[in-house]
Amino acid sequence: MELTDADLVARVLVDDDQHAFGELVRRHQSSVRGLLRQLTRTDVALADDLAQDTFLRAYKNIRSFRGEARFSTWLYRIAYNCFREDARRRKEFVGINEEQLQSEYDPQVADPGLRHDLMHALSLLPLHERSAILLCCQNGLSHEEAARVLDIPLGTVKTNVLRGREKLKRTLAAWGPD
Amino acid sequence: MDAKHQEDWLDRQLREAAPYIDDEGFTWRVLQQLPARRRRRDSLRAVILLGMALLASALAYVLSDGGRFLVVAMARLTTLPTFWLLALAFGSGLILMAAGVVAAISKASELRP
Numbered sequence: 160m161e162l163t164d165a166d167l168v169a170r171v172l173v174d175d176d177q178h179a180f181g182e183l184v185r186r187h188q189s190s191v192r193g194l195l196r197q198l199t200r201t202d203v204a205l206a207d208d209l210a211q212d213t214f215l216r217a218y219k220n221i222r223s224f225r226g227e228a229r230f231s232t233w234l235y236r237i238a239y240n241c242f243r244e245d246a247r248r249r250k251e252f253v254g255i256n257e258e259q260l261q262s263e264y265d266p267q268v269a270d271p272g273l274r275h276d277l278m279h280a281l282s283l284l285p286l287h288e289r290s291a292i293l294l295c296c297q298n299g300l301s302h303e304e305a306a307r308v309l310d311i312p313l314g315t316v317k318t319n320v321l322r323g324r325e326k327l328k329r330t331l332a333a334w335g336p337d
Numbered sequence: 338m339d340a341k342h343q344e345d346w347l348d349r350q351l352r353e354a355a356p357y358i359d360d361e362g363f364t365w366r367v368l369q370q371l372p373a374r375r376r377r378r379d380s381l382r383a384v385i386l387l388g389m390a391l392l393a394s395a396l397a398y399v400l401s402d403g404g405r406f407l408v409v410a411m412a413r414l415t416t417l418p419t420f421w422l423l424a425l426a427f428g429s430g431l432i433l434m435a436a437g438v439v440a441a442i443s444k445a446s447e448l449r450p
Binding site for chain 1: 343348350351352354355357358359360363364366367368370371372374385387440
């Protein structure tokens with residue numbers, strides 16, 4: 160029988176079982192790295208560094224995980240904090256660098272692939288909308304869970320998801336279902 | 338095109354645009370950076386507790402004239418009425434049970450993730 164995340168966390172807590180923690184990393188590395196790649200706008204090296212930092216922090220602070228939320232939600236929160244701290248360190252005010260992004264967007268050379276267009280459209284969203292879309296629509300978190308990860312009110316998450324969706328729909332109108 | 342249909346389509350595209358990322362040594366790299374395992378101090382703690390208990394017993398034995406207080410206490414117990422003996426036994430049982438429950442609750446909260 161496969162152990163649940165809660166079982167593995169308990170082993171880390173009681174026996175300081177690093178193999179159990181390794182299993183947790185194996186289970187969640189893809190979603191955490193994926194989220195960070197999207198947040199860093201596909202900077203793979205930076206995203207992986209932040210993902211490593213995320214798991215190291217999770218290990219050091221695992222006693223603060225109370226099991227009130229899913230382990231993945233708790234990890235996303237740490238990952239998001241790592242991302243924000245790194246952005247501040249780099250003196251990039253998160254979500255403001257939109258001018259540069261807009262200048263990168265050239266519809267004349269848009270790739271015909273839907274995925275490429277989707278990723279590009281996603282990267283054009285302001286950070287607060289992008290984060291909400293990534294957590295709720297891509298990673299399947301509820302609005303309440305996303306609010307906990309992003310540390311913002313529930314209503315703000317709902318607004319950000321709605322606005323982000325509208326923008327994506329407009330950008331991808333040509334690809335939409337008939 | 339209905340809005341719900343479009344939302345579902347968008348969400349599906351977003352999920353499909355996030356393929357599984359192969360581990361490729363990532364977990365190993367994380368594990369390499371973990372701090373050294375905490376030393377197990379349980380056995381040391383047990384030795385200290387046992388040593389203290391033995392020392393306290395030896396002291397009590399020596400200071401009480403070869404454990405004479407036990408004989409006196411037993412003699413007093415035999416003179417107690419049956420009701421008081423039962424009450425004493427019941428009270429002791431309750432105290433032990435309460436201590437057990439407290440220990441179990443404390444262990445459970447330690448195990449809870």
